[in-house]
Amino acid sequence: MDEERLRALIESVRAGKVSVEEALAELRALPFVDLGFAKVDTHRPLRTGYPEVVLCQGKTADQVVTVIRKLREHSQTVLASRASPEIYAAIAREFPQARYNELARMAVIGEPMARVGLGYGLVVSAGTADIPVAEEAAATMEGLGVEARRLFDVGVAGLHRLLGHGPVLLGAQVIVVVAGMEGALPSVVGGLVKSPVIAVPTSVGYGASFEGIAPLLTMLNSCAAGVAVVNIDNGFGAGYFAALLCRLIAEGGRQA
Numbered sequence: 192m193d194e195e196r197l198r199a200l201i202e203s204v205r206a207g208k209v210s211v212e213e214a215l216a217e218l219r220a221l222p223f224v225d226l227g228f229a230k231v232d233t234h235r236p237l238r239t240g241y242p243e244v245v246l247c248q249g250k251t252a253d254q255v256v257t258v259i260r261k262l263r264e265h266s267q268t269v270l271a272s273r274a275s276p277e278i279y280a281a282i283a284r285e286f287p288q289a290r291y292n293e294l295a296r297m298a299v300i301g302e303p304m305a306r307v308g309l310g311y312g313l314v315v316s317a318g319t320a321d322i323p324v325a326e327e328a329a330a331t332m333e334g335l336g337v338e339a340r341r342l343f344d345v346g347v348a349g350l351h352r353l354l355g356h357g358p359v360l361l362g363a364q365v366i367v368v369v370a371g372m373e374g375a376l377p378s379v380v381g382g383l384v385k386s387p388v389i390a391v392p393t394s395v396g397y398g399a400s401f402e403g404i405a406p407l408l409t410m411l412n413s414c415a416a417g418v419a420v421v422n423i424d425n426g427f428g429a430g431y432f433a434a435l436l437c438r439l440i441a442e443g444g445r446q447a
Contacts, residue, residue: 196266197237200214201214222234224261226257226258226261228254229254229257229258231243231258231261231262233261233262233265233267236267240438241304241335241431241434242262242267242268242269242270243262243267244269244270244271244272244427244431245258245259245262245269245270245271245272246272246273247271247272247273247274247275247278247296247298248272248273250278252277252278252281252282253281255271255274255278255281255282256281256282256285259271259282259285259286259300260285263286263300263301266301267301268299268300268301268302268303268304268334269299269300269301270297270298270299270331270334270335271297271298271299271300272296272297272327272331272427273296273427274291274296274297274298275296276293278298279291279293279298282298282300286300288300288301292326292330294322294323294326295323295326295327295329295330295331295426296323296327297327297330297331297334297427299330299334303334303336304334304335304336305336306336306337306338307335307336307337307434307437307438307441309441310338310362310363310364310437310440310441311337311338311339311340311362311363311364312332312337312338312339312340312363312364312365312366312367312433312434312437313339313340313341313342313359313360313363313365313366313367314326314328314329314332314339314340314341314342314366314367314369314430315342315343315345315353315360315366315367315368315369315376315380316341316342316343316344316345316346316368316369316370317344317345317346317347317368317369317370317371317372317374317376318344318346318370318371318372318395319343319344320371320393320395321343321369321370321371321393321395322343322344323426324369324391324393324424324425324426325341325343325367325369325391325426326341326426327426327427327430328367328369328391328426328427328429328430328433329341329367329430330430331426331427331429331430331431331434332367332430332433332434332437335430335431335434336434336438337433337434337437337438339430340359340363342356342359342360345376346370346372346376347373347375347376347379350379353376353379353380357383360380360383360384361383361384361385363384363386364386364436364437364440365386365387365388365389365433365436365437365440366380366384366386366387366388366389367388367389367391367426367429367430367433368380368388368389368390368391369391369393369426369429370390370391370392370393370406370410371392371393371394371395371396371400371403371406372395372396372397372400372405372406373396373400373405373406373409374390374392374405374406374407374408374409374410375409377390377410377413377415377418377420378409378410378413378414378415378418379415380415381413381415381416381417381418382415385417386417387417387419387436388415388417388418388419389418389419389420389421389429389432389433390410390413390418390419390420390421390429391420391421391424391425391426391429392406392407392409392410392420392422392423392424393406393423393424394423394424402423403423403424404423406423407420407422407423419432
């Protein structure tokens with residue numbers, strides 16, 4: 192249940208269209224629904240503004256579909272992350288309207304969320320091999336109502352490729368920078384822009400990158416102010432955080 196639906200329910204009670212008992216019956220399902228294998232948080236949009244996101248990795252197809260079905264019963268748009276093609280096939284059989292970004296492994300079920308603000312978030316990848324994680328960040332932002340622009344394969348091995356896109360870098364409200372190998376790109380971007388930078392280390396690289404540990408440490412030791420770091424390969428976490436920042440920026444602009 193989101194704020195709009197709760198407000199409509201309260202107004203219906205006040206107008207006498209819904210009894211107190213009927214309203215209580217609907218409100219009892221607010222905190223969560225216990226499915227045995229999962230406790231579905233139907234109250235999350237009211238608290239945070241965004242519905243619960245379903246992590247498909249580690250779940251069976253039946254479990255994923257059951258959780259999505261329960262969220263859809265509460266009129267929530269559902270993001271399903273780390274959805275394999277096989278999991279998505281099961282989702283699509285029950286929800287033919289579902290949309291799928293195979294590269295990002297992200298499925299969206301339900302109507303698109305309302306667009307947040309007038310600006311855009313930017314997702315930058317150091318290399319082509321980093322694109323799946325970068326695309327997960329971009330798809331998450333778009334699923335949460337934020338315009339996501341993409342700037343791929345502009346790593347420090349050819350810095351002129353990045354510097355040739357100054358206007359799009361400087362115009363972004365928030366920038367997600369995805370890099371493996373030595374992970375230097377977020378520091379470079381952080382030194383060029385006034386926007387917050389969210390750094391995502393990837394497991395892309397040769398042996399001494401230690402499956403993402405090397406870029407993670409580089410990003411944590413960034414000499415550029417304004418750079419925050421999420422976990423290795425966590426494009427979803429970066430995209431979600433970017434969407435939160437964009438929403439706060441939009442709300443601040445409306446209050447000004």
